Amino acid sequence: MTARAKAGGGRWIEGWDPEDERFWESTGKHVARRNLIFSILSEHIGFSVWSIWSVLVLFMSPDIGLPFTAAEKFLLVITPNLVGAVLRLPYAAAVTRFGGRNWTVFSSAVLLVPTALAFHFVQQPGTPLWTFMLIGAAAGVGGGNFASSMTNITTFYPQRHQGWALGLNAGGGNLGVAAIQVVGLLVIATAGNAHPSYVAAIYLPLIVVAALCAALFMDNVDAVRARPGALREAAANKHTWWVSFLYIGTFGSFIGYSFAFGLVLQTEFGFTPLQAASWTFLGPLMGSVSRPFGGWLSDRLGGARVTLGAFAGMTAGTGVLLFASSQGSFALYLAAFIALFVLTGIGNGSTYKMIPAIFAKEAEDDVTDGGEAIAAFAWARRMSGAVIGIAGAIGALGGVGINLAFRASYGGAAASGDAALTTFLGYYVVCGLVTWVVYLRGALKSTPTSRPAQEPSKAEVGRA
Known part of the structure; x- marks a missing residue:
């Protein structure tokens, strides 16, 4: 491994090969651990800014000159x-173009x-809803940090450690949602309901610290760089869409519930801001x-098995x-609700673990069929990074669906969240x-019981 400085491009490491033991x-x-630590810090702050409006x-109340309805707050x-x-x-895609460090700074x-x-x-009385919506749209940049961070960290770690590394990276980032809700609770508890600007000030x-x-x-x-067309190639692969569909259910639920939890408690039980904030950070x-x-757990049992268990628990x-x-x-x-949050977290980790395992297995099959090993596993890494980006984007849209469903459900004649919850259950x-059908049914039929749990079977990666 060598390091070199590129003109205007910051530090670059060449010859990165974590699979070489x-x-x-x-x-x-x-090197990977150092990058992981500061990737988590940046992603953590990004999640906090992304969820600041929750x-x-x-x-927001008539007391501070912002008399918005529950439906407007959900919006x-x-x-x-x-x-x-x-x-x-x-x-x-930006990570593959500009480099992980450079893009994380920006x-x-x-x-x-x-x-x-x-x-x-936020403390300007009479500010119209459209102004806050524009500012909220700008806060969406914090949600993009997850995809760039995960794509970058996938490159730093060998496949056998990616489940744990990606779980730490994503979990540390996701904690940003809870952290800003704790900050909100502390502001309400110490300064009262009339000082929301203190949350942003903190x-x-x-x-600035995260960027520095x-x-x-x-x-x-250099390994993070993708050849042109990686996203297009990933979009043509069936596993991209199966995994994205599952990630809507896991991460979409996590971020959707995180954004909506406080409003749900206020609407469902008539809580004050302090009462709602006292509980919202727990989920x-x-x-x-x-x-x-x-x-x-997925490193040991297989991502598909853990994902199935998570969805069974989420249904219950x-x-x-x-x-x-x-x-x-x-x-x-x-x-x-807390149990649901725990299960979405487990499902987030297991679903993302499935991605590199799926493409590593396809690379193994290619080598078995006569393909060149280095090229095959380079393809697997490229595809994993691209699919992580696509699945992350589509999965986050599930959070939009969660909040739209709650908005419609509470805005209906029944003024209850039951219609939304019934939709989620289905x-x-x-x-x-x-x-079960795509990733597990064949595995249980064809995989010997003596097979090591961490070794993905052919059927587990979706030869369905």
Whole structure:
């Protein structure tokens, strides 16, 4: 491995090969760990800015001159969710064009724009909804950080460690949702309901720190560069769309519930901002912490098996939510929602673990059929990075669907979330069936019981 400086391009590492065990043990794992740490920091702040409006809407009331309805508040949290989902694809591609370090510096620094705008406008009485929607759209840039970060970290780690590394990277980033909700709770508890600008003010210096750390401690690697057409090639592969469909159910649920949880509690149980903020951080916190566990478990049991278990649990959890709603039981409702968050986190980790395993297995099959090994596994890495970008973008759109469903459900004659929850339950059932039919049915028939759990079978990667 050699390092060189490119004119105007920052530090670049050439010859990066984490699959070489000698290189990995002597040098690679130390460089990878350093980049992972500061990737998590940047992604964490990005998630916080992306979800800042899920906190700020809790402050909005006639008392501070912002008398928005529940439907208008749901629209405000939908806007950054939608923009963040759309930006994930170009953000993933940007890493392959500009390098992981260079893009992390830029994507961190640009978070100053929506945060400064929120700081300025959120306490201006009479500010129209469209202004906040534009600022919320700008906050969507924080949602793109996930795709660029995951694409970059996939390149740093060997396939055998990617489940754990990607789980840590994503889980640490996802914690940004819980962190900003804790900040919101602390602001409400100490300064009251009339100072939402304090939430944005706290994050302005943190954004600067994240950008500086990325510039000082991260690296670009030549292996992340993709040949033109990688996204187009990935879009033509059936697994891209199967995995994206599943990721709508896992990550879409996580981010959608994270954005909506406080508003749901306010609407369902008539909570004050302080009461809602006292509970909202728990769900994203538990979902974020469980994501690395989902990746770790998938390294041992296989991503498809863990994903199927997650969807089975999410189906049951949604059923309990419907029962709790019918009984008006806050304790049961909260417990079921927290369980749902945990299961979405596990499913996020297991679904992303499936991506490199799928394409590594296809590369193995190509080599078995006479293909050239280096080219085959380079193709697998290129495809994994591209599919992570596509699945991340499509999965985040699931969060938009979650919030649109809640908005329609609470805006209906019944003014209840039951219609939305019933829709989610049906989707989880379909996701479980897809996981079984495409990735597991043949595996259980053809895989010997003595096969090591971490070795993906041919059927598990979807020869269906």
